[in-house]
Amino acid sequence: MTFKIGLLGLGTVGTGTAEILLSPAMRHPLLQEVEIARVGVRSLDKPRSVALPSQIYTTDLDAIVTDPAIDVVVEVMGGIEPARSLILKAIAHGKHIVTANKAVISRHGSEIFDAANAAGVYVMLEAAVAGGIPVIQPLKQSLSVNHIYQVMGIVNGTTNYILTRMQTEGADFDAVLADAQRLGYAEADPSADVDGQDAADKIAILAALAFGGRVKIDEVYCEGIRHISQADIAYADRLGFVIKLLAIARRDSDPSAQSTHDRVDQLQVRVHPTLLPKHHPLANVNDVYNAILVEGDPIGQVMLFGRGAGKGPTASAVVSDIQNIVAILKANGGASTTLHPLFACIHEHYCTVSPIESLVTRFYARFLTRDMPGVIGRIGTCFGNHNVSLESIVQIGFQDGLAEIVLVTHDVREGDFRAALEQIQSYDEVAEIPSVLRVV
């Protein structure tokens, strides 16, 4: 049996996908039954590094997604449109979908999965989150027998690379970003990475899988790393922490719901730079590596670690999805059957995402104050009045004639902490509050 692939896009990931499929030796024998039948590209004239027959290239992507000979459409073009429309049209024509496109899934996943379920086809997206690391299928299969409490990860390689170099070299954000752009680790417009949106797309997808309900991407709290300074990295280090951009999804505790038979669908879903204790499993995940830590009952902690981007790892994930679809089709002998419940997207309702103000967490904050007696006392009293309990508050040094004060709180409600900060900001003694970061 041969299964025919229509490839939309032949950029980095598309090329990597073709390279695997064109060299099936020493891989799973199933791949020998997969054939790249058509490739949709923007220009037929561009020289290509993979040896595919020239007649399979086309600039007419519609012709691929409607071609009756195609079994699986592999969308590796990226961006929202025309990716979204092509995926929907392919589904309408009965094609299974493999995509590496986290943005289209996090924003238009509901529409796409509804269409796929109605058409009885699979939409596979292992490559959309954390590149080659097997995380989507483990969440759907092995880990889904657990009651998952939390999924927490470093899912953006660019920001992890920048933070690692800031940490190890003592360099500033702007300098490292410029270097990362020169080396190709950051894009010319780095905002999707450094402002956290890429990580937000990914944690929305992971949350939906871990907690069995859809998540609206607009409800994901998202804060990037542009404001992380060398001073904060150094103070965090002294306090026993590293700073990482974490993507976190966890069940928000709701004791009244715990006793019911339904899933608890109140979640926290957020992306922000975070102070992480140095002994934490995610603290040693450096450079462009990604890792996802899943915690559940009764499995405890499981961490999946690897390269989260790049041609090879992403293509590995794309081809594993192709192989999964081909395996199911082969096991079914082509017969029309119900969708495999661990590969299909089964949940159709939405989870409720708690507002960030209701988050209970520890905070780190740094203040620049005029050197007047009683400043620490006044700040401490204000936090106390807002129910914010402090673990430590220390005058660390001087900077440009201002005293530098660093504090760490116990677990507090974010809304209370922000209200206190607003009041403290109005004090004459307080010149500036350059950093406020959450602590895990």
Place this chain on the structure above:
Amino acid sequence: MTFKIGLLGLGTVGTGTAEILLSPAMRHPLLQEVEIARVGVRSLDKPRSVALPSQIYTTDLDAIVTDPAIDVVVEVMGGIEPARSLILKAIAHGKHIVTANKAVISRHGSEIFDAANAAGVYVMLEAAVAGGIPVIQPLKQSLSVNHIYQVMGIVNGTTNYILTRMQTEGADFDAVLADAQRLGYAEADPSADVDGQDAADKIAILAALAFGGRVKIDEVYCEGIRHISQADIAYADRLGFVIKLLAIARRDSDPSAQSTHDRVDQLQVRVHPTLLPKHHPLANVNDVYNAILVEGDPIGQVMLFGRGAGKGPTASAVVSDIQNIVAILKANGGASTTLHPLFACIHEHYCTVSPIESLVTRFYARFLTRDMPGVIGRIGTCFGNHNVSLESIVQIGFQDGLAEIVLVTHDVREGDFRAALEQIQSYDEVAEIPSVLRVV
């Protein structure tokens, strides 16, 4: 649809399995269709902590594996017999198998998989290796599109706990082992763990999955940790290493075969304590945690980390296998179809395992010598004559009037190194060679 489970054994893992299946809330909805129909136990009188109806207990295990109402037999009794015979009889009666039994699979897997393929049933074993960590299914599915070079892991929690405590507390092996036995982390007879056989069973299973060929357990080189001394841990630390019991399977390079279309089936499969650089991804895996590092093309490095043993993690893996089988049966609508090629065991030939003498690796060795001039020169010359190139050789100190010399080699052939050692041992100046360890 309800799927009926026959559970063989209600010890720790069996109890954990029942606990998950009896509380399906907040887990995958498929589990609500799974019913524990019969439980085979040694004694009907023993009080049980799970609330199963008393009439489903039986001491007649044969009656379970032959019961026409049972869909899946879950073998969590452990040991070779009667587990092996019951599994084979269950297969002959058309039951799918889920097992947590690494010993029966590593020793009798060929017989069991042949029978299962002939009968058209699945044998699932996620729980047999590394407890709750999803590694068996990722190797079969996501990772199998790669050309895997190497699988390397810390797969025995007991020995990792002992080595971690020796490292952090400066304690000796015997003292930590006794304490681990008191705490229940090591068994009264600890030999399967501390002599490496448990890890050997697991790496044989992982090698078969990663490289697509069966491995004979007798051909796995196996060396335990009883001889690891506090002195070696301290010297390793000074040299920038930690000592871990590693299980390693890798393709043995054979350039002539690389060009063929067949898989290269010459493997190294081995278990031994190893000096690991402190920055290595496995070096920070401590206490009872397990981790498996997979390296392949084009994915690069992927590491899977978590609890490798214990009731909850192992039961999570057992139930995930049950769920995988149920999902396939459901997708097929009960129709008789071919086995799903990513869940069945498809390979039937044997890999060739290279003898340990042909291994090329670095070594660490410690010598106690009489303090005579020229000792280091004589040892160095002997290694040179045997083609063993040294990275460093240092007299570290004195112990009981003897000079203590530590050396680290470059990559050398193990056979050459051993031949040199044998000659050096015969020198009058050399009192003892207390430690020889491999270095990654």
